[in-house]
Amino acid sequence: MAADHDKIARIKEQLKSYPDYPKKGILFWDIFPILQQPEYFRMLKDALVVEAKKISPPVECVAGLEARGFLFGPLISLELNVPFVPIRKKGKLPGNLLSVCYSKEYGQDVLEVQENAIKPGKRVLLVDDLLATGGSLLASYHLVKKAGAQVAASLVIIELEPLKGRDTLPTDVISLIKL
Numbered sequence: 001m002a003a004d005h006d007k008i009a010r011i012k013e014q015l016k017s018y019p020d021y022p023k024k025g026i027l028f029w030d031i032f033p034i035l036q037q038p039e040y041f042r043m044l045k046d047a048l049v050v051e052a053k054k055i056s057p058p059v060e061c062v063a064g065l066e067a068r069g070f071l072f073g074p075l076i077s078l079e080l081n082v083p084f085v086p087i088r089k090k091g092k093l094p095g096n097l098l099s100v101c102y103s104k105e106y107g108q109d110v111l112e113v114q115e116n117a118i119k120p121g122k123r124v125l126l127v128d129d130l131l132a133t134g135g136s137l138l139a140s141y142h143l144v145k146k147a148g149a150q151v152a153a154s155l156v157i158i159e160l161e162p163l164k165g166r167d168t169l170p171t172d173v174i175s176l177i178k179l
């Protein structure tokens, strides 16, 4: 247990923060320094997979949020041996789509998923890099519900606790690093 906390603390030390990006007043947390160091990237992937495997009943599908949820969602889905489904910003996916509008920490957008990608009744794990206001994960929750499936949990690397995104979400939230 202590080893896990130790590893998370070491991963946390790799994050870099940028004041006033992308807008004045936002402190932006950059996860890419972790990915630039394979030792830490692997440690982080393993920590996410451990959390995903603890979820009971088991996860049957992983849905990753564009863009940074695409870095980890597919890795987790392979380890769980379940399908990966992308949730994308408006206008990026072909075919019939389900759509939801939402607000996030620094703007508004639309998220979409392909109509038949998430099978009705399945237990879906939502994956993203960071939870701020919760707008992106809440919109994704509604997409999963529109598909007739259920959200097993939301899994993020970083949770910005003062923004209380967790309180807006009707799902369990698992976060590795609380800032």
Ligand SMILES: O=P(O)(O)OC[C@H]1O[C@H](OP(=O)(O)OP(=O)(O)O)[C@H](O)[C@@H]1O
Residues within 6 Å of the ligand: 065, 066, 067, 068, 069, 103, 104, 105, 106, 128, 129, 130, 131, 132, 133, 134, 135, 136, 137, 165
């Ligand atoms: O909890 P929220 O307030 O919704 O904010 C969190 C979201 O914001 C960031 O993505 P962003 O929409 O900036 O997109 P990007 O990953 O494409 O840069 C982040 O990766 C989350 O998806």
Ligand SMILES: Nc1ncnc2[nH]cnc12
Residues within 6 Å of the ligand: 026, 027, 028, 029, 030, 104, 105, 106, 130, 132
């Ligand atoms: N402060 C932040 N840093 C990085 N990504 C974010 N997405 C929303 N808020 C963010």
